[in-house]
Amino acid sequence: MKAALLEKTRVMSVGDQPDPGLPADHALVRVATSAICGTDVSIWAGKMPARIPLIPGHECTGTVEQVGESVTRLKVGDRVVLNPLSSCGTCFYCVRGLTNICLHGGLRGREVPGTFAEYIAVRETEAFAFPEHVSFAAATNFVGLYTVVYSQRKAPYIAGARVAVLGQGSSGLLHTQLAKVSGASSVIAVTRSKWKLEVAKEMGADEIVPAGEVDPVEAVRDLTDGLGADIVIETAGAAETMVQAYDMVRPGGAILQFGIGPAQVDGVPGQAYYFKDLTVIGSRAGLPEDFESAIRLVATGQIDLEPLVTHHFALDDIQAGFEFVDAGGDGGTLRAVIDIAN
Ligand SMILES: [Zn+2]
Ligand SMILES: [Zn+2]
Structure with missing residues (x-):
């Protein structure tokens, strides 16, 4: 598959990477859009430690293309937003439901492979279906919204x-x-x-x-x-x-x-x-239940995500996209996204 690779600080390339496998409890997601978040830029700029080289990105939407044999929660064709965190499900914190501070997981694009790629495989519990009327680009902001819901809930x-x-x-x-x-x-x-x-x-x-x-x-x-x-x-x-x-x-x-x-x-x-x-x-990120709340808030029209995306880049231009965001954008920038598929 085609993917971006952060080779070293401020150096990103786009090329071939191995296709992800599909464990029984995972879904294969064809990535539509992945936003450039400030955290991604901090990692790219070497201001936040990360397991480089790696595929960056963590605010991602796409379509379920295939499901593992034990998956029941998602189906092929679902439009989903991914939990930016991968968690183990069994550590001290995960068994308490605090998957955001899992001892063995981490943020996609920092501790585990990220989302600036054509495909990603995730646990079925780490993807959330959202309504048709929300665009893939706007829906990347569910990742921001779930963290905001978690914070205000506290x-x-x-x-x-x-x-x-x-x-x-x-x-x-x-x-x-x-x-x-x-x-x-x-x-x-x-x-x-x-x-x-x-x-x-x-x-x-x-x-x-x-x-x-x-x-x-x-x-x-x-x-x-x-x-x-x-x-x-x-x-x-x-x-x-x-x-x-x-x-x-x-x-x-x-x-x-x-x-x-x-x-x-x-x-x-x-x-x-x-x-x-x-x-x-x-507050650190959020919990899976906050995704459910975030999606309901948008589905019912109480919160509008569409105005938040102001700039689009192609995957091939990802380095330029990061330089653009790092430089503060153009004076009218809220969120820049990388469009990967439709
Ligand atoms: Zn983020
Ligand atoms: Zn854990």
Whole structure:
């Protein structure tokens, strides 16, 4: 099969790779689209450790082309999105249902072979069928949405809360949409990017804060009667916004630390946990049940994934696609995807 191979840092080639086998409990998926996620770019750029050389990619949709003999959950022709994680099913964490922190699995395209390929074989429990009306490209965002559902599910509450969302990339926009759907009394979208603030408004943000022009901490306090937000969701994964979250959350409130931050963050106020009586909640990817929720939210029209894909590249141009995303896109970029088949 044809596939991309990350040979070494920042060097990707496209060529022949062995076809995947088909164990009895696996489905063979013909890949339609695989998105270029920030994590893929971090791996490509050598900023995140990975088992290189390998086929990169983890946000993938496609069509079930063949099923192993014991498969009952999927059938040939199903349009599916893949769990970005492969898990063993038997370790300490998997038996507790926490497949996201499996001791022996990992992220496709980082610890295990990825999805920038014509075919991939996955356990039948690692693929989720989605409705016909969602395009393959848009459906790659189910991978983002399931992580957002998991993160917000861990919040003490969303209904009635004043929620600030820091960063309005594709994940931030999904957090904005989901917080609104979940009954937040107001959602405050914060980013430096003015055009993303306009998109956030269209997706349900009640208030927008242009972080490049005003002090976002002051702005969020002003919008919350001087108290601070009940829930702050950090999606940018930047040291600056991670520290801002501590300053703009109200005493007794909670921070959802969703973005993958740098290894160390200077400036986190060590005494805030005590004096502000804070709850800080991390989350890593999500659980299979969050895919079911994500797909229902889109199937019922409560969350819209279609506007999130702004750029398409062919598999042969994957190196250019990564360079484009790494350079920050073209000033109107949310998600770039690699189209592999239809
Ligand atoms: Zn991703
Ligand atoms: Zn496991």
